[in-house]
Amino acid sequence: MKITSGRRALDKIFKRRDRYEIPEWQREKVWDTTRKQQLIDSILRGWKLPKFYFLKLDDDTYEVVDGQQRLTAIYEFFANELALADESVQRFGGPNYRDLTERISDSFDDFEIEYDEIEDATEEELKQFFQRLQQGLPLTSSERLNSVHSKLRDFCKSVARHTFFTTSIVVPDTRLAHRHSD
Numbered sequence: 001m002k003i004t005s006g007r008r009a010l011d012k013i014f015k016r017r018d019r020y021e022i023p024e025w026q027r028e029k030v031w032d033t034t035r036k037q038q039l040i041d042s043i044l045r046g047w048k049l050p051k052f053y054f055l056k057l058d059d060d061t062y063e064v065v066d067g068q069q070r071l072t073a074i075y076e077f078f079a080n081e082l083a084l085a086d087e088s089v090q091r092f093g094g095p096n097y098r099d100l101t102e103r104i105s106d107s108f109d110d111f112e113i114e115y116d117e118i119e120d121a122t123e124e125e126l127k128q129f130f131q132r133l134q135q136g137l138p139l140t141s142s143e144r145l146n147s148v149h150s151k152l153r154d155f156c157k158s159v160a161r162h163t164f165f166t167t168s169i170v171v172p173d174t175r176l177a178h179r180h181s182d
Helices: 010-015 033-044 068-078 086-092 102-110 123-133 141-146 151-160 163-168
Strands: 002-009 052-056 062-066 112-119
Touching: 002 010, 010 068, 010 102, 010 112, 033 068, 033 086, 033 102, 052 123, 062 068, 062 123
Parallel strands: 052 112
Antiparallel strands: 002 112, 052 062
């Protein structure tokens, strides 16, 4: 299996969207509207996205090994089928792609995704590679809470370090479990 890295602007991906096939072993479209809106907002802010993985089938066609949900959201936004969340509308000036100012739509068009292009892979290697990509651990509720910066979070952190809690309470100190129980 040979892997090479590349970058491509979103408008080029969208223009050639019929060249990116979704394999039958991929899961169905599962992202809800909020998740799609957050992805588009991240792009409009210029924030980096996780890498995409494409299997090169021939000179013009690719199979999407990882990135189907993200590509679907991008396609829907370009096609004006996905509107931005209210907060994003206020920040970027319009609910749909067609409503954005030229400067903002140009930056969306020019936003480059990073991808790895896979060649010479067996079906077994691809499925194994995909399964390994999907093994990322989702955040626990404690880890999500910890990522929100606030005075309450800081207070909870300081209380959790109090001697009473560190010596008297039996809650594991793994993945922030000692700060919150599910």
